[in-house]
Amino acid sequence: MDTPVQIIDQTITPRQLKGFVGFSNLPRQVHNKSIKKGFQFTVMVVGESGLGKSTLINTLFNTSIYPNKEPKEPTNETPKTVDIQTITADIEENGVKLKLTIIDTPGFGDYINNENSWQPILENIEARFDAYLEQENRVNRKRLIDTRVHACVYFIPPTGHSLRPIDIEFMTRLHHRVNLIPVIAKSDILSDEEIKSFKSRILEDIAYHNIQIYQPPIYDNDDAETIQENKDIILSMPFCVVGSDKPFKVGNKNVRGRKYPWGIIEVDNPEHCDFVKLRQMLIRTHMEELKEYTNEVLYEKYRSQKLISSEVANSNDTLNPLSQLDEERRKHELKMKKMEAEMKAVFDQKVHEKETKLKQSEDDLLAKYKEMKEKLEMDRINLQERRRQAERGGRPGTPEKKGRKFFK
Ligand code: GDP
Numbered sequence: 259m260d261t262p263v264q265i266i267d268q269t270i271t272p273r274q275l276k277g278f279v280g281f282s283n284l285p286r287q288v289h290n291k292s293i294k295k296g297f298q299f300t301v302m303v304v305g306e307s308g309l310g311k312s313t314l315i316n317t318l319f320n321t322s323i324y325p326n327k328e329p330k331e332p333t334n335e336t337p338k339t340v341d342i343q344t345i346t347a348d349i350e351e352n353g354v355k356l357k358l359t360i361i362d363t364p365g366f367g368d369y370i371n372n373e374n375s376w377q378p379i380l381e382n383i384e385a386r387f388d389a390y391l392e393q394e395n396r397v398n399r400k401r402l403i404d405t406r407v408h409a410c411v412y413f414i415p416p417t418g419h420s421l422r423p424i425d426i427e428f429m430t431r432l433h434h435r436v437n438l439i440p441v442i443a444k445s446d447i448l449s450d451e452e453i454k455s456f457k458s459r460i461l462e463d464i465a466y467h468n469i470q471i472y473q474p475p476i477y478d479n480d481d482a483e484t485i486q487e488n489k490d491i492i493l494s495m496p497f498c499v500v501g502s503d504k505p506f507k508v509g510n511k512n513v514r515g516r517k518y519p520w521g522i523i524e525v526d527n528p529e530h531c532d533f534v535k536l537r538q539m540l541i542r543t544h545m546e547e548l549k550e551y552t553n554e555v556l557y558e559k560y561r562s563q564k565l566i567s568s569e570v571a572n573s574n575d576t577l578n579p580l581s582q583l584d585e586e587r588r589k590h591e592l593k594m595k596k597m598e599a600e601m602k603a604v605f606d607q608k609v610h611e612k613e614t615k616l617k618q619s620e621d622d623l624l625a626k627y628k629e630m631k632e633k634l635e636m637d638r639i640n641l642q643e644r645r646r647q648a649e650r651g652g653r654p655g656t657p658e659k660k661g662r663k664f665f666k
Pocket residue numbers: 305306307308309310311312313314327443444445446447499500501502516
């Protein structure tokens with residue numbers, strides 16, 4: 259007979275330690291491990307061409323993540339679909355490595371008929387969820403590759419009116435799948451009053467259509483400064499942004515900005531635009547929060563909806579052979595999409611590794627070239643010196659001979 263498990267009623271009392279034990283090092287252990295592993299972040303940018311998406315990303319990360327855009331050749335073809343392009347960059351600041359992935363969506367809103375422009379973008383976000391779900395369901399779950407989108411910066415054109423139907427459609431379709439961060443693009447072309455009323459009309463539209471945009475959470479146990487900072491960020495939404503990496507001299511400091519006949523709009527000046535608040539939230543204070551929300555809320559919701567719908571489909575299939583065929587076709591399409599997303603992730607990784615290798619060998623070559631140049635310069639100086647000495651010594655013929663010999 260099994261012995262019954264004894265349940266001992268234990269009240270947990272806090273204990274005072276008599277000396278150093280060592281678990282207070284835990285935060286440091288976590289910190290060191292994270293530094294070693296590096297961080298990873300995926301941002302999507304959506305908005306019509308020319309709204310300043312690439313400029314803003316380069317300004318945010320203070321480096322040329324986006325390559326210079328080649329001017330497009332005029333063509334008679336009319337592209338009709340939204341493209342999805344991925345750029346990956348490894349950046350490092352004070353020894354902390356960040357693998358940054360930018361997903362661009364060229365073509366969004368650029369065509370005469372923009373109906374369903376949101377669809378390929380939503381499909382891409384969901385395919386990334388699927389790729390993650392598939393990895394989670396594998397027997398070997400070590401080293402999951404997370405290609406999920408952690409934030410989507412949506413560029414609203416600076417019309418000064420209100421949201422357009424395409425903006426509302428996009429945000430309503432996407433808000434339950436991604437952290438939406440709407441920004442007013444190129445806000446330097448609007449006056450302060452125009453920005454104020456534009457912002458309030460946008461917020462009214464967002465509330466009216468029940469669109470959920472990302473807002474930093476306010477926790478009661480945060481310190482007063484953090485709470486105030488988060489409140490300021492929320493009050494500034496949707497952020498009016500200006501992008502530029504052009505330096506200008508204002509007084510005795512260098513600033514990044516855009517020059518007008520009446521003065522310079524400074525990107526990093528909170529009195530000129532909300533760029534600093536966007537950067538604060540996206541990079542400095544809420545990057546982890548955005549990733550957590552993606553994993554714990556958005557992905558979790560998608561995952562459970564998916565599981566429920568496949569259970570329902572399974573139970574229906576036993577009754578209806580036609581829907582079974584349909585389901586099989588759907589599953590096949592889904593599998594293909596998943597494979598595509600996975601292959602894309604692996605491809606991006608490989609391209610990135612190759613780029614790093616190439617950069618390394620370029621650096622090596624440059625170093626060698628520099629070394630050789632320095633050596634040649636030294637030789638030249640020595641030779642000149644010897645020639646001078648020989649000329650002073652007055653031994654005809656000798657220096658030229660030596661010189662020639664040297665150059666052979
Ligand atoms: P993208 O097609 O959305 O990536 O747009 P780009 O970043 O290539 O910018 C298109 C043009 O707008 C370029 O000439 C930029 O210099 C300019 N631009 C970018 N950001 C701003 C901004 O904040 N204000 C103004 N006035 N122009 C900008």
